[in-house]
Amino acid sequence: MLFGLIVIFSLTAKDFASSANVWNVGTQATLLLLLALPMTLVILTEGLDLSMGAVLSLCTVILASVDIASGSLGLGLGAALAVGITFGVLNGWLVAWMGVTPFVATLGTMGLAQGLALVATEGRETVGVTAELRSLWEGHWVGLPIPIVGALVAYVLLHVVLYHTRFGARVIALGGNREALRLAGLNVNWYLMLVYVIAGVCVAVSAMLLTARINGGNASAAIGMEFDAIAAVLVGGTSFTSGRGGLLGSLFGVLTVSVLRNGLNLLALQASVQVAAVGLLVIVALAIDARAGKV
Amino acid sequence: MKSIVDLLHHMSPERRTLALRLIAMAGLGLGLAVLADSFGSMNNLVTVLRQASLMFLLASGLSLVIISGGLDLSIGANVSLSACLAGTVIAATGSSIAGVAVGAGCGTLIGIVNGWLIVGLRIPSFIATYGTMWILHGVTYWYMDGQTIHGMPSEFRMLGSGFFGGIPLPVYLMSLFLLAGTAFSQRTIWGQQIYAIGANPVAAKLSGIPVNHRMLLVYTMSGFMAGLASLVFLARLNSAEADLGEALTLQAIAAVLIGGTSLFGGRGTLAGTLLGSLILAIVLNGMNLLGISANWQPFITGVIVIVSVLFDSLGRRRRA
Numbered sequence: 001m002l003f004g005l006i007v008i009f010s011l012t013a014k015d016f017a018s019s020a021n022v023w024n025v026g027t028q029a030t031l032l033l034l035l036a037l038p039m040t041l042v043i044l045t046e047g048l049d050l051s052m053g054a055v056l057s058l059c060t061v062i063l064a065s066v067d068i069a070s071g072s073l074g075l076g077l078g079a080a081l082a083v084g085i086t087f088g089v090l091n092g093w094l095v096a097w098m099g100v101t102p103f104v105a106t107l108g109t110m111g112l113a114q115g116l117a118l119v120a121t122e123g124r125e126t127v128g129v130t131a132e133l134r135s136l137w138e139g140h141w142v143g144l145p146i147p148i149v150g151a152l153v154a155y156v157l158l159h160v161v162l163y164h165t166r167f168g169a170r171v172i173a174l175g176g177n178r179e180a181l182r183l184a185g186l187n188v189n190w191y192l193m194l195v196y197v198i199a200g201v202c203v204a205v206s207a208m209l210l211t212a213r214i215n216g217g218n219a220s221a222a223i224g225m226e227f228d229a230i231a232a233v234l235v236g237g238t239s240f241t242s243g244r245g246g247l248l249g250s251l252f253g254v255l256t257v258s259v260l261r262n263g264l265n266l267l268a269l270q271a272s273v274q275v276a277a278v279g280l281l282v283i284v285a286l287a288i289d290a291r292a293g294k295v
Numbered sequence: 296m297k298s299i300v301d302l303l304h305h306m307s308p309e310r311r312t313l314a315l316r317l318i319a320m321a322g323l324g325l326g327l328a329v330l331a332d333s334f335g336s337m338n339n340l341v342t343v344l345r346q347a348s349l350m351f352l353l354a355s356g357l358s359l360v361i362i363s364g365g366l367d368l369s370i371g372a373n374v375s376l377s378a379c380l381a382g383t384v385i386a387a388t389g390s391s392i393a394g395v396a397v398g399a400g401c402g403t404l405i406g407i408v409n410g411w412l413i414v415g416l417r418i419p420s421f422i423a424t425y426g427t428m429w430i431l432h433g434v435t436y437w438y439m440d441g442q443t444i445h446g447m448p449s450e451f452r453m454l455g456s457g458f459f460g461g462i463p464l465p466v467y468l469m470s471l472f473l474l475a476g477t478a479f480s481q482r483t484i485w486g487q488q489i490y491a492i493g494a495n496p497v498a499a500k501l502s503g504i505p506v507n508h509r510m511l512l513v514y515t516m517s518g519f520m521a522g523l524a525s526l527v528f529l530a531r532l533n534s535a536e537a538d539l540g541e542a543l544t545l546q547a548i549a550a551v552l553i554g555g556t557s558l559f560g561g562r563g564t565l566a567g568t569l570l571g572s573l574i575l576a577i578v579l580n581g582m583n584l585l586g587i588s589a590n591w592q593p594f595i596t597g598v599i600v601i602v603s604v605l606f607d608s609l610g611r612r613r614r615a
Contacts, residue, residue, distance in 0.1 A: 048422070094601065099608045103366070103421045104548070104558055108600035111545050115594025122590060227429050230422075240419060270440075276433025282426040283412065290417045 002256045009263030016266055023145070029258035030151035031213075033251065034206035035229035036236075037158050038199035040250045043230075043238050045174040045192060047095060047102035049199050052226035054113035055087045057219055059207030061117050063133075064126040064217030073132045080204045087113060088200025092193030117219035127216035137212035147209050154202065159247055171195060175244075224275065231278050232257045234285045257281070309564060312555040316570040323577050331584040339580070341463060347576035348469035349455075349527055351569050353543060354550040355476050356520030358568045361551055362480070363513045364493035364560030365420035369409060370521040370547060372431035374540030377401040377525035379435055382444035382535035391451040398529070399522040405431065406518015410511035420514075428544070439537040447533050455531030465527050469569070472520075476565045489513060494561025545596050550575045552603035559611055575599070 009016040035052055042049045059080040067076035087109055094105035139146045162168035170191050173181055181188050211217055236253030238245025260281065261274045303311055327334040353370055360367045381398030385391060405427065412423040457464040480486035488509055492499040500506050529535050554571030556563025578599070582591060 050425075094605075098605055099612065100604045101558055103425075104600070104604055107368075107545065107548070108597050108604065111593045111597025111600060113597075115591060115597055118590040119588070119594060122588070224429070224432075227425070230425075240422065270437060272433045272436030274433070276430045276437065279426050279428075279430035279433060283418070283423070283430070286418045286422060286426070287412075287416045 002252055002259065005256060005259050005263060009259065009266070013263055013266035016263060021262070021266070025255075025258050025262045027145050027147050028262070029254050030147040031206050031209055032225070032228055032232060032258060033151045033254045034154055034202050034209070035225060036232040036250045036254045037154060037247060038195075038202040039226070039229045039233050040236070040238055040245065040247055041158070041162065041171055041195045042102070042199055043233050043240060044172055044245060045195055046178075046240060047192070047195070048106060048230070048240075049091065049196065050103055050106040050226055051087060051091060051110040051113055052199065052203055052229060053222045053224050054110040054117070054226075055084060055200065056203050056207055056210065056222035056225060057217075058113045058117040058120075059083050059204050060211045060214070060221045061120050061126060061217035061219055063207055063211045064129050065120070067129045067133050067211075068126065071130060073130060076133065077204075077208060080207050081201065084200035084202075084204030084207070085197055086200070087203075088197035089193065091199075092196035095196065096189035096192035114219070114223070121217070121219045125216055125218045129211060129215055133208070134212050134215060136208055150205065150209065154205065155247065155251065158198075162247060167191070167194070227275075227282075228257050228261075228278060231282045231285070234282055234289070237289075239289055313564070313566055313570065316553070316555065316567060316574065320570060320574050320577065323574065323581070327577065327581040327584070331581065334581065334584055339584070343573070343576050343580045345463040345465050345531075346580065347569070347572040348463070348465040349524060349531065350546060350550050350572040350576060351469045352465070352472065352520055352524040352527060354547040354554075354568050354572055355472055355565055356517035357547050358551050358554070358556050358563055358565055359476075359480065359489060359513050360420070360517045361556050361558060362493045362560065362563050363489045363510060364496060365413065365510070365513070366558075367409065367424045367514065367517045368421060368544055369405065369424040369428040369431060370517065371540040371542070371544035372428045372435065373402055373405045373518060373521040374525040374528060374543055375537060376405070376431050376435045376438075377522045378529040378535045378539050379439055379444065379537065381526055382447070382529055385447055385451060386444055389448060391448060394451065395526055398526040399519060402522015402525060403515060403519040405521070406515040407511070409518060410514035413514060414507045414510050436537045439535075441537075444535045445533065447530060452530050452533055455527050455529070455533075465531075468523075468527065473565055473569055480565060485509065485512070490561050492560075542593065542596075545593070545600065546575060549596050549599045549603065552600060552607065557607050557611065558604060559607070 015021050035056070039049060039052065062083050063076045063080040066079045067073060070076070091106055091109055094100045094109070095102045136146055141149050162171065170181060170186065174188060174191060178188060210221060214221060232253035233245070233250050234253070235256050236245065236249030236251070238249060257278060260277060264274045264277060303314055306314060324334075333339055353374065357367055357370060377398045380401050381394040384397045385394035409424050409427055412418050412427070413420045454464060459467065480489065488499065488504045491502075491504060492506055492509060496506060525540070528539060532539070550571040551563070551568050552558070552571070553574050554563065554567030554569070556567060578595065579592060582595065583589070
């Protein structure tokens, strides 16, 4: 699917294959990857995290205001991390200990985060963060843009955690084999909680990049971004119901969604058309997955 | 006091659920009447009742979906698109009837598509309707392109802001659908089969209930009610924008959950959803009267949703 899109857009959109645009897509995709990686873990456990976009927006607001007020990037990052982890703990507690269905639990916390961000900003934008923070988006490290380095580090870390630790093996088993884990005497609640906390941490990290990119915080900066992340994970072949799938697929999914959005953008189609296209992509991916599951 | 506790104790669970909601509502109302002078005024009570009626129209369709064990996250986006299309048609033709047909038809069509995705393609309901929600969102914003449609004809606006015998017209609509919906869900075989599907889909299928057909019906009804609600919202606001229904999905879910319908399926009543809509309308109205910024609304709605699902999960654990 990714290959097909690249061919179509190279032929139809003039600047698509230019090297500037390729770097642009790559850098933009890092934000989405930082959400799609933990979303993969969440979906592997038969869960869903609808609160990511709202929590990310809240984190940009907190990070930007603390950064501007104190002039200290470290304090801002600490505050954003605290927000991300708090929401991760709340989601994990609701899902694991209280047995609330994940999509409703996270729909509720989405409301909380969105509301807090609105209350904190009174609907206004916070602009003008420190140059130190801005350099996180624009800067380079050994010749590579910092966002790309960050996303690669996150990918490698999560890959090691998921495929080379006992924790990872159990997360994968949480999807298809929860009862077996329980019977083996494990407290599955803690594993579920950790998955949602990892999601919170990744959201805080992507908030760094997003705040640096838009030079501030905004209560609606990332509304709906969780949908792109879910789309990427589903396109990447991770399944809701069987514990199948993985991080590499999600990486391809992220590239597919990013290429789709970028191509439509170059063809001068508005953001609204892009959202509808991503929605169609999700339905198609789900339909294919459902067919495959039946055989 | 003791007699009330005794009375509650001897009620059937459904009645007890309703009675507890009534008590909570009365408490909220009394509290607000003390805190805010204007709460008890006739004008304000009529406003609350009208808000609750609007919310009930949307939440009643959702209740049936949740009773059948599913979820419809697309209703808010459905309201936006249906209202914008109906508004365009009315503005272009001047015919209210054409607008009503387009709004209700658009809503119903979206419901049928949802049902087909869920029944025909076997996509889990929450993710299928989450996908259609974003498709509808994109289509509506693309179609409206930042414009607002104003100025509905006065006979159409009656639907939202008209009165008959001192009572707002939406309240009549609400009563009609409460009676019809309750009769359907409690007194017909099809209605009872929807409860059975929610309680245990496998058992329902094995006992010969045409599960696919009933599910398709439930999502179609939810879409139709969203289309209908969009018309009443359009008539009430006298304008349509692409973000019209955005906050409504979470509010409708909150109303259904407060009303005691279980997300695990098979439990709940439309009367409960009406009380849930009333409680939500009273809370939002009270915040407004107490001068609390509207920015707090998503937060409060989120708290209500979380607290209600916590009660739902704990109650289920106790029953199990």
